[in-house]
Amino acid sequence: MQFSYSNPTNIFFGQGQIAAINTVIPTDSKVLVIYGGGSIKKNGVYDQVAKALENYQWQEFSGVEPNPTVETLNKAVEIVKAEGITYLLAVGGGSVIDGTKYIAAASLYDGDGWDIMTGDYKVTDAIPLGAILTLPATGSESNKGAVVTKKATQHKSGFLSPLVQPKFAVLDPDAMKTLPERQLLNGLVDAWVHVCEQYITKPAGGMVQDGFAEALLKNLKSLGDDFSNRDSDSWRANLMWSANQALNGLIGAGVPQDWATHMIGHELTALYNVDHARSLAIVQPSLLRNQIEFKRAKLEQMGKNVFGLQEGTDLAERTIDAIEGFYQSLNVPTTLTEHGNDKAATISAILEQLKSHGMTVLGENQSINLDEMNKILDNAVA
Numbered sequence: 516m517q518f519s520y521s522n523p524t525n526i527f528f529g530q531g532q533i534a535a536i537n538t539v540i541p542t543d544s545k546v547l548v549i550y551g552g553g554s555i556k557k558n559g560v561y562d563q564v565a566k567a568l569e570n571y572q573w574q575e576f577s578g579v580e581p582n583p584t585v586e587t588l589n590k591a592v593e594i595v596k597a598e599g600i601t602y603l604l605a606v607g608g609g610s611v612i613d614g615t616k617y618i619a620a621a622s623l624y625d626g627d628g629w630d631i632m633t634g635d636y637k638v639t640d641a642i643p644l645g646a647i648l649t650l651p652a653t654g655s656e657s658n659k660g661a662v663v664t665k666k667a668t669q670h671k672s673g674f675l676s677p678l679v680q681p682k683f684a685v686l687d688p689d690a691m692k693t694l695p696e697r698q699l700l701n702g703l704v705d706a707w708v709h710v711c712e713q714y715i716t717k718p719a720g721g722m723v724q725d726g727f728a729e730a731l732l733k734n735l736k737s738l739g740d741d742f743s744n745r746d747s748d749s750w751r752a753n754l755m756w757s758a759n760q761a762l763n764g765l766i767g768a769g770v771p772q773d774w775a776t777h778m779i780g781h782e783l784t785a786l787y788n789v790d791h792a793r794s795l796a797i798v799q800p801s802l803l804r805n806q807i808e809f810k811r812a813k814l815e816q817m818g819k820n821v822f823g824l825q826e827g828t829d830l831a832e833r834t835i836d837a838i839e840g841f842y843q844s845l846n847v848p849t850t851l852t853e854h855g856n857d858k859a860a861t862i863s864a865i866l867e868q869l870k871s872h873g874m875t876v877l878g879e880n881q882s883i884n885l886d887e888m889n890k891i892l893d894n895a896v897a
């Protein structure tokens with residue numbers, strides 16, 4: 516193991532914490548508050564933000580859509596440049612926070628912001644940002660990643676930069692009270708798969724990473740099994756903190772990672788508008804079955820330590836069944852049905868997109884090539 520680890524995001528966790536943002540945003544800032552389709556106006560979050568910012572110069576940009584598009588975000592970039600904005604405040608879920616990260620970097624770049632996503636421009640500067648989280652799922656509120664879509668080409672792409680990691684994040688579970696059931700389930704499943712992508716690889720002997728990953732998986736499994744109690748303060752707080760910890764850099768430090776499920780899932784979202792988390796539940800069981808020989812040891816470890824399964828030669832197989840069964844118990848589908856009925860054309864369209872985005876070799880062993888992706892999709896597309 517060899518790694519450098521730092522998570523500089525200052526987290527304010529708990530009810531009423533939105534009020535704390537004026538202790539961390541410099542008072543002479545010119546703030547742009549960025550949000551989505553307006554859910555924050557229905558749960559009191561917008562009003563709390565306005566109150567906390569009453570002594571600031573601030574304005575707002577709304578309409579960041581789920582799976583944020585560069586076409587929309589570039590409008591905010593224009594505002595930031597024209598108005599001399601010096602601080603960004605993202606208020607929403609992963610889409611708003613990711614979009615704000617893009618705006619932070621693109622606003623201090625003279626070229627086409629999409630260069631950030633292609634890697635043609637490596638971010639060298641960004642406007643500071645903070646986040647108020649309303650949907651626990653992505654971990655974006657305290658990590659350095661962002662995923663943005665170019666609508667024109669249906670290309671969903673990610674970038675990483677420590678310069679866009681939020682300076683602070685407010686995690687107030689009360690903000691979740693207006694979340695539709697579908698989004699709560701999405702959050703749970705996304706966080707679960709984030710842990711899996713950093714854990715179901717090959718054994719690396721990382722006792723802290725494995726142990727913490729297993730604790731998070733057990734939490735998420737309990738919250739799923741206890742979904743009927745989703746209206747309790749403790750259920751909400753535990754999901755919010757678990758989802759945050761699932762992708763804040765800690766469990767992935769120094770161990771192999773495999774983001775293949777995410778990379779293939781992004782194409783399902785871009786082409787068929789599948790919710791991010793649901794794209795993962797569609798791809799992952801099939802991908803794990805395809806890669807079982809590489810992942811057998813960790814699947815067995817997960818079967819024992821997370822699901823409490825009995826030893827046996829087919830333990831890895833039963834672990835994958837248990838993962839798939841978990842999604843199904845939450846009524847989250849594990850096959851793609853959003854594509855119409857031409858399965859062959861669908862698979863070839865997805866493979867074409869993967870190829871054109873350079874996603875031709877994936878997995879911690881580089882063992883998922885286009886042939887394997889074809890087989891994975893054959894089982895994942897209905």
Ligand code: NZQ
Nearest residue numbers: 551552553554581582608609610649650653655660693694
């Ligand atoms: O737009 P508003 O009105 O806010 O409504 C949103 C949106 O319609 C709604 N919502 C959010 N909080 C709510 C609420 N509705 C009622 N009450 C609340 N408190 O939920 C809908 C979905 O929101 P979105 O932000 O799109 O969901 P999520 O947090 O799941 O984010 C998904 C995006 O994050 C990316 C995904 O690819 C996708 O684009 N990811 C980002 C990652 C990262 N930065 O580390 C990692 C992830 O793997 C993921 O790729």
Ligand code: ZN
Nearest residue numbers: 653705709777
């Ligand atoms: Zn995800």
